[in-house]
Amino acid sequence: MSIAPRALARLSNAALYPSKSSLTAAFEIAKKAKIPQMPDVVMALKQEVSSAEPDLSRAANLIAQDLAITGHLLKTINSSAFNLGTKVASVQQAASLMGLKRLSNLVSAEAIDQMLAEQQGTARIIWESIMEEAQLIARVSQVVPGISDDEAYLFGIMHDVGCLIFASISRDYGSAWSLNSHSEPSELIAYEKRNLGVEHHILGFLLARHWQLPDHVAVAICHHHTPGHLNAEDPRVAQLIAISKLAHYLIAISQGTDGLPQMHAYREEAWQDLDISEQDWTDLCDKAAAGELTN
Structure with a gap:
């Protein structure tokens, strides 16, 4: 650690x-x-979100590089715990609907799930x-x-x-x-x-x-x-x-x-x-x- x-x-x-x-x-x-350790994609996303001019498309592409996190992320967003009012089919769509800060929180959550789920x-x-x-x-x-x-x-x-x-x-x-x-x-x-x-x-x-x-x-x-x-x-x-x-x-x-x-x-x-x-x-x-x- x-x-x-x-x-x-x-x-x-x-x-x-x-x-x-x-x-x-x-x-x-x-x-x-x-x-x-937190996956590199999560840390890169945090840097993008905190930059002076965060780029929605660049952030979404960062997330999409990790297929496991992307799959879990879309499953979570479309679950009953969230209420976006529409079926979300891509990271790009999620970023547009939720904004980068909200999406970054969920990416962190999914990364933690991925790190700790094998119990x-x-x-x-x-x-x-x-x-x-x-x-x-x-x-x-x-x-x-x-x-x-x-x-x-x-x-x-x-x-x-x-x-x-x-x-x-x-x-x-x-x-x-x-x-x-x-x-x-x-x-x-x-x-x-x-x-x-x-x-x-x-x-x-x-x-x-x-x-x-x-x-x-x-x-x-x-x-x-x-x-x-x-x-x-x-x-x-x-x-x-x-x-x-x-x-x-x-x-x-x-x-x-x-x-x-x-x-x-x-x-x-x-x-x-x-x-x-x-x-x-x-x-x-x-x-x-x-x-x-x-x-």
Whole structure:
């Protein structure tokens, strides 16, 4: 992994960033797990998007060079988690409809999927759960003003990646994850701190920075289990966290565990922080109860 320990001090300067000690512990875990590098096409696309005069056609051609990412990208864009109103048949069409920044987020998400999807055993179960929740988070974002489905999807894929990394290096982690991940996350976090020395959201933050994801996405990953309202300068941070908590609650409804205290707290926090109409809220809960949101 290319992040050097000396860079951790810079990362921990901001009030909402993890402490240097927790980032150092996460760095040690990441070294053991042999974290892959982001594909060259993704980094080239990021450079194009951030250039003074980004070129839509040039960016689309960059993406099209990677057939695997292109195929997954078009499948994702045309899924029920996204609502473009038309069938997207090419990267060029997607770029025209979505714009480069949105498309760049989805390309990053698909690259992460491609890097991490080849899992076995418990890690495979965790990855499938992460992808299912990412789709749900993207769907919820469609009724939340101020958050685009592409950044919600990218956040959704990344927010629990730390759990996947833990499962790859610890035989016992899967049992703790299975028991607590969707009902009592605080118990899972306590287990991680006690047995692995750092929590999955800290590791997720470090990986988000390593892969050069947007800063507000990285901060939201870091705090997606933080109780109460987070006073971040960028309102998208609090919105992504609240969408994540609502997604947790909706999954709990589908599993019949929504009455547990932590899921009730997530429901209340999401209700306070998200500008969702009562009708949209009711529709989401009804669909969760009917098992229609995670299909």
